[in-house]
Amino acid sequence: MKYHLVTLGCAKNTVDSMRLEQALRAGRHLAAPAPDDAELLIVNTCGFIDAAKDESIEVIRELDAQRRDDQRLYVVGCLTEIAEEQVRSAVPNVDATFGAEQWDEVAADVGAASTSFDIPQPSLANIGAPSAYLKISDGCDRPCTFCIIPTIKGGMHSDPTDRLLAEAKFHAAAGARELVLVAQDSTAYGEDRGDRDGLAVLLEQLSEAVPDLPWMRLMYAYPGRVTRRLAETMARLPNVVPYLDMPLQHAAPSMLKRMKRPSVNKSRESIAHIREAMPNAVLRTTFIVGFPGETDAEFEELLDFVEEQRFEHLGAFTYSPQAGTPADLMADQVPEEVKVERYGQLMELAQSISHDANRSVIGQEFDVLVESAEPVESASGDLVVVGRTVRDAPEVDGLAFVKGEFAAGSMIRARIDGALPYDLLCSPVTG
Ligand code: SF4
Structure with missing residues (x-):
C-alpha cells in the first residue's frame, strides 16, 4: 500500500x-x-x-x-x-x-509492524538531509499556566538511551552533519528514571557514538535546569556547538509567578553558566507578550531584561488563550491591539541586537553547512549558496550566504564579509 x-x-x-x-x-x-x-x-x-x-x-x-x-x-x-x-x-x-x-x-x-524497533530504520524524508532532528523525550511535567502540552502529551517520558544512540548513528551514516536535539523540555532528560544529570550524560554518550558528526545542537532547555555541569559538558565536547535555545517566556517577576515559570534569577543563573563556560556561545530565547494582566511596567521590565542579556536570537509570540489551561480563565486578558503593539516593540529591539551580534563577527571565519546547492543571486549580483554557521539553528534562525557553488551537505570554511539583521554574507576561505 x-x-x-x-x-x-x-x-x-x-x-x-x-x-x-x-x-x-x-x-x-x-x-x-x-x-x-x-x-x-x-x-x-x-x-x-x-x-x-x-x-x-x-x-x-x-x-x-x-x-x-x-x-x-x-x-x-x-x-x-x-x-x-x-x-x-x-x-x-x-x-x-x-x-x-x-x-x-x-x-x-494498516497491517504494519510495531514502532518499537531496537535499531531505527531509515526515514525517507530525512535521508541525506544535512540536519536531522533527534527527539530525546516527550511530554512535560512543568506547570506553565498557558500551556496545553502536558494535557496533550502527558508527563515527561525519556526515550531509551540505546535507541537514541542508534538513531544518531543512523543519521550520521546517512550523511547528516548536524543533529538537533529536541524535546518539550530537553533538560529534564532522564529525570523520569531518577537520573540527575541525564542530559549531560546523554550528550557525552552521543558525542562518543557519533564522533565524526560535527554539530550537535541543543534546543528547548528549561531555565534553572541548565547547570554548571551541563554548560561545562557542552563546552568540553568537541561536537556540541556553543549554542543554546532556552525559552524564557517573560522576565518580570510578577508575570513569571502568574505563568508559574522559574524566577528571573534562575534564568540569569543559567545564562551565566553558559556564557562562562562558552564565551562565544549564541543564545536563543522566546517570549510571550500580552499574557493576562501584563501591564506597561511589566512589559518594560521585559524590554530591560532583553537589553541586559542581549540574546543573539529572539522569537516572540502574542499570547493566545488555550482552552483547558489556567491562563484561559484569568481575568485581565490584554486587548489584541496592545499585544500586537508590544510584539512590534520587542521584535524591533531584538532585531537591532541580532544585527549588532552579526556585525560583531564580521572578519571572523566559520564553518558553513551548505543546505541548498541551488545557487541564488544576491543583491550585489553574486551567485551564492545558502547555508548556516553554528550560530544559527535550522528553520528558526538566520542563514549564511556563501559566494560560489558548493554541494548541499558540504561544510566549507568561510569568512564573514557582511551582516544583515538576521543573515550573514560570506566568502569561501581558500588555501
Ligand atoms: S511551556 Fe514548555 S515547559 Fe511549560 S508546560 Fe509547556 S512544554 Fe512544559
Whole structure:
C-alpha cells in the first residue's frame, strides 16, 4: 500500500512522523510524494494554538475534498488527542483518528509492524538531509499556566538511551552533519528514571557514538535546569556547538509567578553558566507578550531584561488563550491591539541586537553547512549558496550566504564579509 503523510506543527512532530513512517515502511508500505498516488492519506496534526488547529482542520478538509472514493483518510497527532470531536464534526468522513504517539496503533490498523524497533530504520524524508532532528523525550511535567502540552502529551517520558544512540548513528551514516536535539523540555532528560544529570550524560554518550558528526545542537532547555555541569559538558565536547535555545517566556517577576515559570534569577543563573563556560556561545530565547494582566511596567521590565542579556536570537509570540489551561480563565486578558503593539516593540529591539551580534563577527571565519546547492543571486549580483554557521539553528534562525557553488551537505570554511539583521554574507576561505 502507498501512503501520503502530511506533517504540521513543530520539529517534534516531524520526528513523530519519522517514527510513524518507520513503522509503515517496516510493513512494506511505501511513501507517495503526491496524494493522488496514495491509497492512505495521513495528516499528523498540531493542536498547540488556535491558528495551528485551524490550519490542521483546513488541510484535512482539503485532502477530504480532493480524495477519491478508494482513498482512506486518517488524522493523527496532537489535535485528535485534545479535540477529536472537533475534527470529526469539521470533517465527518475521516476514516480513523489516533492520538499523539499512537504509532503502534496506526501501524497495527494498516497491517504494519510495531514502532518499537531496537535499531531505527531509515526515514525517507530525512535521508541525506544535512540536519536531522533527534527527539530525546516527550511530554512535560512543568506547570506553565498557558500551556496545553502536558494535557496533550502527558508527563515527561525519556526515550531509551540505546535507541537514541542508534538513531544518531543512523543519521550520521546517512550523511547528516548536524543533529538537533529536541524535546518539550530537553533538560529534564532522564529525570523520569531518577537520573540527575541525564542530559549531560546523554550528550557525552552521543558525542562518543557519533564522533565524526560535527554539530550537535541543543534546543528547548528549561531555565534553572541548565547547570554548571551541563554548560561545562557542552563546552568540553568537541561536537556540541556553543549554542543554546532556552525559552524564557517573560522576565518580570510578577508575570513569571502568574505563568508559574522559574524566577528571573534562575534564568540569569543559567545564562551565566553558559556564557562562562562558552564565551562565544549564541543564545536563543522566546517570549510571550500580552499574557493576562501584563501591564506597561511589566512589559518594560521585559524590554530591560532583553537589553541586559542581549540574546543573539529572539522569537516572540502574542499570547493566545488555550482552552483547558489556567491562563484561559484569568481575568485581565490584554486587548489584541496592545499585544500586537508590544510584539512590534520587542521584535524591533531584538532585531537591532541580532544585527549588532552579526556585525560583531564580521572578519571572523566559520564553518558553513551548505543546505541548498541551488545557487541564488544576491543583491550585489553574486551567485551564492545558502547555508548556516553554528550560530544559527535550522528553520528558526538566520542563514549564511556563501559566494560560489558548493554541494548541499558540504561544510566549507568561510569568512564573514557582511551582516544583515538576521543573515550573514560570506566568502569561501581558500588555501
Ligand atoms: S515547559 Fe514548555 S512544554 Fe512544559 S508546560 Fe511549560 S511551556 Fe509547556
